[in-house]
Amino acid sequence: MGLEEYRRSVSENKHAAILKAGRKHFLEHGYSGAAAADIAREADVSTATLYKHFSSKEELFVAVVKDADHEEEIPPFPDNASLEDTMVAVLNNYLITHFEKNATALLRIVIAEVPGAPDLARDTFNEFIVSRYQKLADIVDQLIAHGTLKPHDSHFGVRLLIGAIKEHYIWPALFDNKTTMPEHAEDVIRQVVKDYLRLYGT
Amino acid sequence: MGLEEYRRSVSENKHAAILKAGRKHFLEHGYSGAAAADIAREADVSTATLYKHFSSKEELFVAVVKDADHEEEIPPFPDNASLEDTMVAVLNNYLITHFEKNATALLRIVIAEVPGAPDLARDTFNEFIVSRYQKLADIVDQLIAHGTLKPHDSHFGVRLLIGAIKEHYIWPALFDNKTTMPEHAEDVIRQVVKDYLRLYGT
Amino acid sequence: MGLEEYRRSVSENKHAAILKAGRKHFLEHGYSGAAAADIAREADVSTATLYKHFSSKEELFVAVVKDADHEEEIPPFPDNASLEDTMVAVLNNYLITHFEKNATALLRIVIAEVPGAPDLARDTFNEFIVSRYQKLADIVDQLIAHGTLKPHDSHFGVRLLIGAIKEHYIWPALFDNKTTMPEHAEDVIRQVVKDYLRLYGT
Amino acid sequence: MGLEEYRRSVSENKHAAILKAGRKHFLEHGYSGAAAADIAREADVSTATLYKHFSSKEELFVAVVKDADHEEEIPPFPDNASLEDTMVAVLNNYLITHFEKNATALLRIVIAEVPGAPDLARDTFNEFIVSRYQKLADIVDQLIAHGTLKPHDSHFGVRLLIGAIKEHYIWPALFDNKTTMPEHAEDVIRQVVKDYLRLYGT
């Protein structure tokens, strides 16, 4: 069994290497721009091996996108923080996570392939975008339950918050190959949160 | 001169036909997915002719994108309309224009080509997105000058409005190959406007 | 008739312009490298006109080569010059004529097209090379008749002279895109002539 | 290692086949006239394979030319041969080698590409022409050292010999698509050698 296990681990390493190389190339050059041969070379693997692990370029692409789809950590917030500060921190975290995952580039390639891979796009949208709304909406609902926020449609509220922030920071990045977190985003976030609390705070 | 004019008109027709066919194919299949030969065939023209009119596929692509870049009409508003109604109408028009131009698909392909054609992306962003902010900000500034709205940073305000609306209607469309204007958008728009006026109305 | 003549002269001008432009492009880029469109543009004429004057690229090529085929002037030599000086002058003139006509480049393109245009090559060889041997052989024969040179096969003698000179100056130029007459060629020519006279002088 | 060796041998065979087919087509049709697809077909290989082995048509062309560039064997001469016979044999060998290598056609295509590939032309000239002068000059220098020939500039002497021979046999072949060794060349060679020995023999 030792041999078999060894083999499996080698194989798994290659699998991971291909995935990683694929991610790099797809993010850098887009779907059509990334060449299977380059990905294989980067992963230090033959093209034939690449195709043993993923039966087509598209399948690798899908795997790359799905793989990026990790859970997002929502950090615990200090009890004594103000509501405003907490919300700013949450939204800031949202933005940081986005840039840390290089999500802009990822979304870019998924968007590019909407006509060619609609299912992937829908899935990605759900897992990457909708589920993040949901997490924030859950928080909002809790705050409403606690009486800290006025009752309102939490999904609507979240889209108000997130929409403004995306409009400021993510939408421009989508067109600008930016990969770094914008500076001073917190100021704008705070302004957005302040308006939100004027509307829905108690 | 009849000859010259005739030739010019024939040539211009072909030029336009190529542009139109290019638009169709690029929107449908993306930049790399669209084949010059197919575009030429669609335009009922030889590939050579296509290349006489546009010296490369990229140049045709840029022309297609720039061509979509028409001025947006802001319709006049009835004098007796309420502020809320007026703003809803303006934003609704924003959305209608977006879908009528098939701007989602257009933005999609531009986004896809950000790594390959960064200048085009920047230009498109400026003309398609920033300049539309500006038009709305101008309106807001006028309303502030009239005392109809409280003084505030009009660009921030516009991003709040537009951000929410995009979040609801444009961002999902980006991932969903939707080409039709969503129904009942006006309800959400009105809700957004109401919140906005609670914040900045007088 | 005035009108007709005018037209004819215009047409002849265009013909000449095309020929000249053709010569330039063929010499610079070779047969396949020269584009009909470029030649036409250089001649300030439409491609269609070019094809009215020469029914194919090849025909133009042939015309260009034939056109270069002018008579060579053999300058008169002073009576009191020594035999050696006279022969050096004749051979030097041979070389000068060669470079002035840009014959290296011309021969180059003819040589290149030997498989494709064997007749042209044969004709060019005869008019450009053999006929020049003949002229020199005639001179040699006269000198033999005068008793200034020993009786010998004048064609063999000429090939000895010309062969040495070509070996030094023309053969290298064939491979080097050289267009200018080499300097100090006269020294080598004199040395060749001296050897020749040691063999065949009286 | 059996696998590796097998693969290498297959690959090397294809490499050689492409080279050979390339040589054939380039010699027959010149550089631009030869189509990569035809060469591949002739070599019984896909175009893609051709491009795996040579990354461009030009690279294949250069390889073909360089490949022709084998060392020339100078055969040993019988000790009891006369100087004249030896020299005739050497020069005859020079000519035979030239025609056996089909060097005329090779030089033709290199000459054709002088404007497009000047480096190749220079290299070819050096290895194909200059280095052959050198070999002959070395022989001449030895003969001078032995006292068999009078002291003189061996390079000049070699150009006299070679020049005359090229003038008779190679220059005409350049224009005539001749691929076969001329007959009775030995007679002319002997005549040239005789003159040479009258000048430089002891």
Add this chain to the structure above:
DNA sequence: AATGAATGAGATTTCATTCAT
């Protein structure tokens, strides 16, 4: 006669994918 525009037929090159071992 002249021309601006058009084109059919190819040219080179690339790439996702498979084969033989």
Add this chain to the structure above:
DNA sequence: AATGAATGAAATCTCATTCAT
């Protein structure tokens, strides 16, 4: 399982030549 080499199919672009006026 892994691979080096091979490939069919297609893509972009060019060019000599012709057409419509």
